[in-house]
Amino acid sequence: xxxxxxxxxxxxxxxxxxxxxxxxxxxxxxxxxxxxxxxxxxxxxxxxxxxxxxxxxxxxxxxxxxxxxxxxxxxxxxxxxxxxxxxxxxxxxxxxxxxxxxxxxxxxxxxxxxxxxxxxxxxxxxxxxxxxxxxxxxxxxxxxxxxxxxxxxxxxxxxxxxxxxxxxxxxxxxxxxxxxxxxxxxxxxxxxxxxxxxxxxxxxxxxxxxxxxxxxxxxxxxxxxxxxxxxxxxxxxxxxxxxxxxxxxxxxxxxxxxxxxxxxxxxxxxxxxxxxxxxxxxxxxxxxxxxxxxxxxxxxxxxxxxxxxxxxxxxxxxxxxxxxxxxxxxxxxxxxxxxxxxxxxxxxxxxxxxxxxxxxxxx
Ligand SMILES: *Cc1c(COP(=O)(O)O)cnc(C)c1O
Numbered sequence: 001x002x003x004x005x006x007x008x009x010x011x012x013x014x015x016x017x018x019x020x021x022x023x024x025x026x027x028x029x030x031x032x033x034x035x036x037x038x039x040x041x042x043x044x045x046x047x048x049x050x051x052x053x054x055x056x057x058x059x060x061x062x063x064x065x066x067x068x069x070x071x072x073x074x075x076x077x078x079x080x081x082x083x084x085x086x087x088x089x090x091x092x093x094x095x096x097x098x099x100x101x102x103x104x105x106x107x108x109x110x111x112x113x114x115x116x117x118x119x120x121x122x123x124x125x126x127x128x129x130x131x132x133x134x135x136x137x138x139x140x141x142x143x144x145x146x147x148x149x150x151x152x153x154x155x156x157x158x159x160x161x162x163x164x165x166x167x168x169x170x171x172x173x174x175x176x177x178x179x180x181x182x183x184x185x186x187x188x189x190x191x192x193x194x195x196x197x198x199x200x201x202x203x204x205x206x207x208x209x210x211x212x213x214x215x216x217x218x219x220x221x222x223x224x225x226x227x228x229x230x231x232x233x234x235x236x237x238x239x240x241x242x243x244x245x246x247x248x249x250x251x252x253x254x255x256x257x258x259x260x261x262x263x264x265x266x267x268x269x270x271x272x273x274x275x276x277x278x279x280x281x282x283x284x285x286x287x288x289x290x291x292x293x294x295x296x297x298x299x300x301x302x303x304x305x306x307x308x309x310x311x312x313x314x315x316x317x318x319x320x321x322x323x324x325x326x327x328x329x330x331x332x333x334x335x336x337x338x339x340x341x342x343x344x345x346x347x348x349x350x351x352x353x354x355x356x357x358x359x360x361x362x363x
Contacts, residue, residue: 023331025347029356030333032166032194034345037227039279040272044229050267052085056254061267068222068274072234075200076192076218078210082243083236084260085270089193090120091261092219092235093160095246097124098261099217099237100158100187102245112151113160114143114172118191121160130157141168141312145176152180158187158216163208164195167335169296169314171195171206178214187216193233196220198316201282201289205315210238217242222273225289225317227346232269288346292317295344295353302357308340317344327359 006014025035036044047061055062065085073081086092101109110131113121117134125132133156135148148159159181161172174190181188190208192199197220199205209218217237222228237243243259250258280288296317300310308323320339326332333341344353 028331029342030331032224034347036229037276039275040228043271043275044268047267047271052265052267053263054254064274065270071277072220076209081236082240083234086233086235087231088233089219089221092233093120094124095235096189096217099242104157106155106157108155109157110155111158112148116165117162118166141170143172145173160189163190163192164316168312168320169316169318171315174208178212181214188214190215190218193219193221194224195316197225198289201286226273227276228273229269232273292344299353306361311339325363327363
């Protein structure tokens with residue numbers, strides 16, 4: 001700790017120089033986050049000091065959170081879905097498994113997740129002392145539902161399906177998983193952290209939401225394709241009673257009970273997320289998603305012409321390729337199978353992709 005504080009101009013000169021060490025998003029093809037929409041930043045700043053952990057004090061912000069859940073609930077085909085804003089997909093997935101575990105009440109619980117599921121489930125199972133059983137994928141990089149069913153036993157508390165996988169942009173056969181869940185009376189959590197704000201805006205997307213009767217809960221992250229400020233995820237459940245199982249008494253707050261995982265929660269990103277959805281509307285979101293999907297298809301065509309085929313045709317704007325090298329100056333990532341993984345987020349333009357393809361061609 002400094003004995004004498006820095007002058008404001010010194011402090012900010014220092015911070016600006018540090019900020020320059022961060023990558024700008026321009027040549028970043030690996031991120032599921034993007035530059036927030038300007039209306040998100042503006043809305044965030046208005047609610048900069050609000051704490052959703054104390055909703056009795058911040059009643060206005062709490063009403064925005066309720067509106068956000070209502071918007072996303074409608075988008076997930078259940079306007080009355082119950083939910084709250086989380087710090088992102090990880091927290092939503094932890095909470096979903098926590099609800100599933102409490103709901104099932106098994107002594108040595110296990111959960112069946114697709115091999116392709118996000119690594120947050122590993123954290124969730126570790127924290128919750130749930131055995132994680134991984135079902136393998138088919139050659140299409142979606143979960144093999146038969147193998148999934150084989151893993152179910154008397155201690156299974158639920159299953160997970162992914163709508164928009166982090167590595168290949170595929171959608172698991174959620175309709176089939178929903179039938180299995182109903183048949184076996186199991187909790188089914190759908191991880192739509194990424195796809196939840198993509199699939200509803202594409203005609204002919206496979207069904208993955210509360211329209212399917214077996215779906216118990218869904219995670220959707222506005223801080224990814226929702227272009228909100230970070231952090232903003234959402235967990236939604238079909239049955240409001242599900243949240244009773246994660247409630248604790250909060251003796252000294254303005255509300256008596258809290259079902260969330262975090263205590264203090266930022267209101268800014270929630271205002272930001274709602275601002276984007278209300279500013280763009282359905283038409284605006286369709287435009288953004290169409291542009292990202294068109295760019296994804298453009299990249300796939302371009303990579304194929306260069307001899308780097310896509311591993312699988314994706315359902316969202318994530319594409320992974322057989323391409324061992326990475327051109328200089330670009331940030332891509334690698335899947336567990338070694339494919340080059342790209343995400344065409346809103347900050348990726350056609351010109352950027354042309355430049356990328358040119359550099360790949362010259363490797
Ligand atoms: C990004 C992602 C997560 C994790 O979300 P965080 O916001 O990073 O916690 C979980 N599941 C899927 C499918 C994701 O794409």
